[in-house]
Amino acid sequence: MPDVTAAALHDRQQLPDAARVVVKVGSSSLTSPDGRLDPDRLRALVDVLAARRNAGGQVVLVSSGAIAAAIGPLGLATRPRDLATQQAAASVGQGLLVAHYTKAFADHGLRVGQVLLTAEDTVRRGHYRNAHRALTRLLALGVVPVINENDAVATDEIRFGDNDRLAALVSHLVHADALVLLTDVDALYTGPPSRPGSRRLTHVAGPRDLDGIDVSSRGSAVGTGGMVTKLESVAIATHSGIPVVLTSAAQAGAALAGQDVGTWFAATGRRSSIRLLWLAHAARTHGRLVLDEGAVRAVVERRTSLLPAGVTGVEGTFDAGDPVEIVGPDGVVVARGLVAYASEEVPGLLGRSTSDLRAALGPGYDRELVHRDDLVLVRRRRGPAPAPVG
Numbered sequence: 001m002p003d004v005t006a007a008a009l010h011d012r013q014q015l016p017d018a019a020r021v022v023v024k025v026g027s028s029s030l031t032s033p034d035g036r037l038d039p040d041r042l043r044a045l046v047d048v049l050a051a052r053r054n055a056g057g058q059v060v061l062v063s064s065g066a067i068a069a070a071i072g073p074l075g076l077a078t079r080p081r082d083l084a085t086q087q088a089a090a091s092v093g094q095g096l097l098v099a100h101y102t103k104a105f106a107d108h109g110l111r112v113g114q115v116l117l118t119a120e121d122t123v124r125r126g127h128y129r130n131a132h133r134a135l136t137r138l139l140a141l142g143v144v145p146v147i148n149e150n151d152a153v154a155t156d157e158i159r160f161g162d163n164d165r166l167a168a169l170v171s172h173l174v175h176a177d178a179l180v181l182l183t184d185v186d187a188l189y190t191g192p193p194s195r196p197g198s199r200r201l202t203h204v205a206g207p208r209d210l211d212g213i214d215v216s217s218r219g220s221a222v223g224t225g226g227m228v229t230k231l232e233s234v235a236i237a238t239h240s241g242i243p244v245v246l247t248s249a250a251q252a253g254a255a256l257a258g259q260d261v262g263t264w265f266a267a268t269g270r271r272s273s274i275r276l277l278w279l280a281h282a283a284r285t286h287g288r289l290v291l292d293e294g295a296v297r298a299v300v301e302r303r304t305s306l307l308p309a310g311v312t313g314v315e316g317t318f319d320a321g322d323p324v325e326i327v328g329p330d331g332v333v334v335a336r337g338l339v340a341y342a343s344e345e346v347p348g349l350l351g352r353s354t355s356d357l358r359a360a361l362g363p364g365y366d367r368e369l370v371h372r373d374d375l376v377l378v379r380r381r382r383g384p385a386p387a388p389v390g
C-alpha cells in the first residue's frame with residue numbers, strides 16, 4: 001500500500017472503494033444494558049470488518065471496551081469512576097477484549113495485532129514515526145490492528161479518556177481514506193435523539209452546518225465523551241482531509257457499503273501537521289496569555305509570532321513547550337500555542353521589546369513567546385470544541 005494520501009472521498013458512495021479505513025467502536029456498542037461486554041455484539045462487528053478485510057480493504061480498528069470487559073470478572077457493580085480503578089480495570093479488561101477479537105477474527109482466517117497508544121504517541125515526533133511504522137507494517141502483513149488508549153499508564157493529565165479523538169489522530173497517522181465512528185445512535189441528530197422533533201443530519205459539509213446542533217445531552221452510561229468528543233474527532237479528521245461517517249454499530253456494514261445511513265461529514269481541509277491538529281482540538285491547555293489589541297491583530301490577521309511586548313498578563317502554571325490559550329483583552333480565546341517559556345519566567349518579559357530583553361537578560365531571551373509555527377488560530381462556534389481556521 002503506497003504511503004500517500006489519495007484525493008479525499010467526496011461522498012459516502014465512494015466508501016466501498018476506500019483502500020484504508022479506520023473504524024472506531026465505542027463501549028456502548030459492545031456492551032449489554034448492564035454495562036458488561038457483550039461477545040455477540042463484538043462478533044457481529046467483526047463479521048462486518050472481516051468481510052471488508054477479506055475483500056481486500058485495509059481496516060484499522062480503534063476499540064473501546066476494556067473497562068467494560070473487566071466489570072464482570074472483577075465483580076464491580078458498575079463502571080468505576082476513579083482513575084486508579086479504571087486503570088486496573090482496563091489492564092484486566094484489555095486482555096479479555098483482545099482475546100475476543102483474536103478469536104472472532106481468527107474464525108475468518110484473520111490475525112489481529114494489539115496496539116496501545118497514549119496521546120503522546122500520536123503527537124510527539126519520534127513516537128509518531130514509531131507508531132506509524134508499526135501500524136504500516138501490521139497492515140502490510142495483512143493484520144487488523146486493534147487499538148485502544150493505554151489506559152493502565154495514562155494519567156488524568158495526558159489521557160484522552162474517550163477514544164473518539166484518538167481515532168481521528170490514528171486516521172491521520174495511518175493516512176486513512178475515511179474514519180467510521182460507530183456508536184449507539186444511528187446518526188448525529190439536531191438534538192438529543194430521544195427528544196421529539198430531533199432530525200437526523202445526513203450530510204455535514206463543514207462546521208457551519210453544526211451551528212445550533214445540540215449535543216449537550218449525556219451519552220450512554222458506559223460511553224465517555226458522548227457526542228461532544230465525537231464532533232471533536234470529526235473536526236480533527238475532516239480538517240486534515242479525512243471524511244467521517246458516524247452511525248451505529250448495527251449499521252456498520254451498510255455504512256461501509258456506501259448506503260445512505262448515518263451522518264457523512266465531508267473533508268474540509270488538507271492533510272496538516274498532527275501536532276497542530278492536536279493543539280487545536282485535543283491538547284489540554286495549562287494556562288493563558290492575555291494579549292493587547294495590537295498583538296491580537298498581529299497574531300490573527302498577520303499570522304505573526306507572539307512577542308512578549310504584546311502580552312499584558314499570564315495565568316496558570318506551565319513549563320516551556322506546554323500548550324496555552326491565547327486570549328484577547330476581552331478574554332475571548334483567539335489561538336492556542338506551545339509557549340516557549342515557563343510560567344515563572346513570563347512576568348519578567350511582559351510588555352518588553354525583544355531588544356530590551358536581549359540587552360537586559362542576554363541572547364535567548366529575545367525569542368518569541370509563542371513561535372508562529374507553534375500557534376493555531378481558533379474560531380469560536382457554538383458548542384464546546386474550538387474549530388481551527390486557516
Ligand SMILES: Nc1ncnc2c1ncn2[C@@H]1O[C@H](COP(=O)(O)OP(=O)(O)O)[C@@H](O)[C@H]1O
Binds near residue numbers: 027
Ligand atoms: N445531537 C445528538 N445526536 C445524536 N446523539 C446524541 C446527540 N446528543 C447527545 N447524543 C448522545 O451521544 C451518545 C453517544 O455517545 P457515547 O455514549 O459516548 O458513545 P460511545 O460509547 O459510542 O463513545 C448517544 O447515546 C446519544 O444519546
Ligand SMILES: N[C@@H](CCC(=O)OP(=O)(O)O)C(=O)O
Binds near residue numbers: 063065068149
Ligand atoms: N479506553 C477505554 C475507553 C473509554 C470509553 O468508554 O470510550 P468510548 O466508549 O469510546 O466513549 C476502554 O477501553 O474502556
